[in-house]
Amino acid sequence: MQKIGARKIVLAVAAAATVAVTALAAPAPAEARGGRIAAGVGLGILGGAIAGAAIANSGGYYGPGYGYYGAGPVYYGGAPCYWQRERFWDGYGWRVRRVQVCS
Template sequence: MKHTIFAVAAAGLVAAALPSTAQARCDGCGVAAGVVGGLAAGAIIGGAIANSQPRYYEPAPVYVAPPPPPPPRRVYVEEGPVCHVERQRFWDGYGWRSRRVEVCD
C-alpha cells in the first residue's frame, strides 16, 4: 500500500511540474504549480507515514478493593533499670584521674 501511495504522489508531482498548453503564456505559474504539487505530495506522504505506525491501546482500568489494614501491633515494653553516666575519680598510683562509668539503679 505504501508503494502505491508513493507512486501516485510521484506521478502527481511530475504531472504538476510539467507545463500544459494553457499555461504556456503564464509567467510564474510553473512555480505556483510546483509549490502546490509539493504541498500535495507532502500531505500524501506524511499521511502515509503517520498511518503506518503501530497503535498502542491502553488497557482497560481494573478496579480492586484496597487491602485491609494490618492488625494493630502490641508492643510490650519491659521496665528495666534506669541507667546514667557518672564521673568517678580514682587513684592510678601516680595521681587522681577521672573516668566515665555507667551506673544502673
C-alpha cells in the first residue's frame, strides 16, 4: 500500500509543478527580447522531463528487494540439440534462418 501512496504524491507534485510553470509563463505576452521565449521553452521542456521521470519511476512493483532465483529442474535426456543456419526460399528471395536440430 505504501507504493501506491508514493506514486500519488509524485504525480501530484509533478502536476503542481506543471500548473505553476504554466501560471508563471501564461500572463506575459510573447516577446523576442531578452530570451523570454527561450526561457519559456526551456522551462516547458524541464517540466516535461520532470513529469516524465516521475511517471517512469512510478512503474511496476517487482516484490520485496533482491533475491536469489536458482535454476529450476533440468531434464538431461535424449540426443543433444544444436542450432544451425538454414537457407530457404520465402517466395521473394533466398533468406537464412536459425533452426534447432536434434539428432
